[in-house]
Amino acid sequence: MKLTKQHDVAAHDEGVWSVAWIPGTQSLLTGSVDESVKRWDVTDQGLSEVYKQEGHGLGVISVAAHGSGQFAASSSLDSLIRVWDVNDQTTNISVIEMAPTETWTVAFGPQPDAIDLAVSGGTRNTVVLWRIGDGKTENVGELAAPTAAAESKAHKREQFVLSSAYSPDGLRLAAGCMDGTVAIWDLTTSKLLGKCEGHHKPVRSLTFTSDSRMLLTACDDMHVHLYDVESCNLIESFSGHESWVLSVAMHPGGAAFASGGSDARVKLWDINTRTCVQTMAADHTDQVWGVSFSSSGSHLASVADDKRLVVYAVA
Numbered sequence: 001m002k003l004t005k006q007h008d009v010a011a012h013d014e015g016v017w018s019v020a021w022i023p024g025t026q027s028l029l030t031g032s033v034d035e036s037v038k039r040w041d042v043t044d045q046g047l048s049e050v051y052k053q054e055g056h057g058l059g060v061i062s063v064a065a066h067g068s069g070q071f072a073a074s075s076s077l078d079s080l081i082r083v084w085d086v087n088d089q090t091t092n093i094s095v096i097e098m099a100p101t102e103t104w105t106v107a108f109g110p111q112p113d114a115i116d117l118a119v120s121g122g123t124r125n126t127v128v129l130w131r132i133g134d135g136k137t138e139n140v141g142e143l144a145a146p147t148a149a150a151e152s153k154a155h156k157r158e159q160f161v162l163s164s165a166y167s168p169d170g171l172r173l174a175a176g177c178m179d180g181t182v183a184i185w186d187l188t189t190s191k192l193l194g195k196c197e198g199h200h201k202p203v204r205s206l207t208f209t210s211d212s213r214m215l216l217t218a219c220d221d222m223h224v225h226l227y228d229v230e231s232c233n234l235i236e237s238f239s240g241h242e243s244w245v246l247s248v249a250m251h252p253g254g255a256a257f258a259s260g261g262s263d264a265r266v267k268l269w270d271i272n273t274r275t276c277v278q279t280m281a282a283d284h285t286d287q288v289w290g291v292s293f294s295s296s297g298s299h300l301a302s303v304a305d306d307k308r309l310v311v312y313a314v315a
Helices: none
Strands: 003-010 016-021 027-032 036-043 046-054 060-065 071-076 080-085 088-097 106-108 115-120 126-133 136-144 161-166 172-177 182-186 191-196 203-208 214-219 223-228 234-239 245-250 256-261 266-270 275-280 288-293 299-304 308-314
Touching (some): 003 046, 003 275, 016 308, 027 071, 036 060, 071 106, 071 115, 088 126, 115 161, 126 161, 172 203, 182 214, 214 245, 214 256, 223 245, 256 288, 266 299
Parallel strands (some): 016 060, 016 288, 245 288
Antiparallel strands (some): 027 036, 071 080, 080 088, 115 126, 126 136, 161 172, 172 182, 182 191, 214 223, 223 234, 245 256, 256 266, 266 275, 299 308
């Protein structure tokens, strides 16, 4: 597998912290600390801005697209989650108020016939689960992140949940925390399956492999970890970034994954040989906050603090 740079555009007025492809399309969404979300169409001629959505009061730090290709969600430091129709950004499906805590990653559940949304609850110490439909938005539960067993009840540190992801089969949900904790829950029972050990700094991004059996995590300790989902055992630790690893994305074909880091690099990895097969070192000039593969696997997008959106063809 190989990446070839196809398009590059100055996407926002400030750093771009999140990117997500709309499934079944050649369109993607970007979220920026300039408080806006944009939709882009990818063509042979380049990147075309379809619309710019404003309304968040502080920087947009996460965007996600529903598997149906009809809905999108954005999370901002204003503690609001906005869910809208991707074809009409003026149509809000739901606005969720999460104050007084800030919100971080938003992730849609994989079921195409339901709008399930997981929100990393920042200092709430939880991932908050929502179901949207029939004109209402319902809080259907919260999954509490584990704290260190060695700490006494009187001196438990407040956990800070940064990232969350559903498994493709819809049976598991994982979360990464500020202290390096990675938790995996069984969604059928809402029980904690276990805690993945090995990181000791913030886990800012995570993703399941295509078969839902393994979990990839990106951490400020400059490593990507691969865990077995059932046992929570560490399978492999990937090194190569020269600074924080801020984002990780799995190729839908299951053979490769991409990572982006504070070293301004995008890396492509072979999950079978456990090696880095390509490093894109010249396309960004500042830390890469987001990487995302299209649903067909034909493209990879990356966004960074240099305000740019880069799209690669995947061969």
